[in-house]
Amino acid sequence: EAGVAQSPRYKIIEKRQSVAFWCNPISGHATLYWYQQILGQGPKLLIQFQNNGVVDDSQLPKDRFSAERLKGVDSTLKIQPAKLEDSAVYLCASSFWGGSSYEQYFGPGTRLTVT
Amino acid sequence: DAKTTQPTSMDCAEGRAANLPCNHSTISGNEYVYWYRQIHSQGPQYIIHGLKNNETNEMASLIITEDRKSSTLILPHATLRDTAVYYCIVRVGQAGTALIFGKGTTLSVSS
Numbered sequence: 001e002a003g004v005a006q007s008p009r010y011k012i013i014e015k016r017q018s019v020a021f022w023c024n025p026i027s028g029h030a031t032l033y034w035y036q037q038i039l040g041q042g043p044k045l046l047i048q049f050q051n052n053g054v055v056d057d058s059q060l061p062k063d064r065f066s067a068e069r070l071k072g073v074d075s076t077l078k079i080q081p082a083k084l085e086d087s088a089v090y091l092c093a094s095s096f097w098g099g100s101s102y103e104q105y106f107g108p109g110t111r112l113t114v115t
Numbered sequence: 116d117a118k119t120t121q122p123t124s125m126d127c128a129e130g131r132a133a134n135l136p137c138n139h140s141t142i143s144g145n146e147y148v149y150w151y152r153q154i155h156s157q158g159p160q161y162i163i164h165g166l167k168n169n170e171t172n173e174m175a176s177l178i179i180t181e182d183r184k185s186s187t188l189i190l191p192h193a194t195l196r197d198t199a200v201y202y203c204i205v206r207v208g209q210a211g212t213a214l215i216f217g218k219g220t221t222l223s224v225s226s
Contacts, residue, residue: 004158031211042202042216043159056213091158097211102147104214106158 002026004107006092012113018080021110025073025094031055032069033104034077035091043091049075050097079112087114119203124221127197133190135220137203140184147208148179150188152199153219159202162188166208193224 005024013019025032030051035043046065047057051072060067064083069075079086089109095102120138127133139148149164163170163177165186170177176189190197202219206212 033213040218042200042218043214044216045213048211048213050211055211093158095211102149102164102208103161104159106160108156109158 004092004094004105006090006107006110008110009108010111010113012115013082015084015114016081018078019082019112020076020078021090021092021112023075023077023092023107025075025092026105028096029094029105030072030097031095032075033093033095034067034075035093035106037089037091037109039088046077046090082112082114084114087112119205119217121201121203121217121220123218124223127190127193127222127224129195129224129226130192133193133197133222133224135188135190135201135203135222136185137188138185139203139205142183142205143207145207146205148177148183148186149204149206149214150175150177151202151204151214151216152197153202154196154199159214159216162201164208193222195224195226198222198224 007022032049034046037043047060047067048055049069052069067077089111091109093104093106095104150162151159153159165177179186200219
């Protein structure tokens with residue numbers, strides 16, 4: 001089966017610019033997650049969607065970050081304006097809702113460098 | 116979710132068993148132990164999970180102590196491709212629940 005797709009894989013921007021990341025989850029997965037991974041640390045949840053509704057966005061810096069999941073499939077994560085501390089890998093993951101499978105499937109991530 | 120404690124790094128010779136420990140002394144009765152790993156420049160990958168009993172799959176074995184306060188992930192015959200950061204995560208066994216990652220254990224397998 002096809003995995004979680006993310007694009008772009010790499011992005012370099014200057015501070016105060018805006019950037020957007022795209023994620024296509026595994027077909028049939030109702031739950032979608034965006035994680036931020038700073039170098040040397042484990043991933044940290046930014047936002048979780050169930051279909052096209054937000055389940056948890058408590059750690060999303062809402063003054064600069066936004067995310068949407070239209071039609072309950074693809075998702076985009078946007079940063080505007082970017083800061084130096086936003087340099088990180090942004091990981092998208094998806095999973096089933098309910099049933100016996102507890103796995104989350106991660107995409108390869110987008111490495112963002114803010115200069 | 117309960118916190119976990121893992122060693123920062125471990126080394127293992129290729130072909131030998133890699134035993135990765137994890138302490139989770141505050142685990143609750145409805146919380147499972149999950150293991151994920153992250154190979155360089157890739158997203159995390161699910162390995163195995165368990166509640167009370169020991170578990171085994173094609174990738175690894177998971178040994179959970181009787182009091183459930185610690186566990187060990189065993190890679191029976193480590194290869195160079197097993198070099199990765201290994202994360203031990205404790206969370207309720209409910210699909211659609213986000214993962215809380217620590218810093219994990221960096222396992223280096225050498226020939």
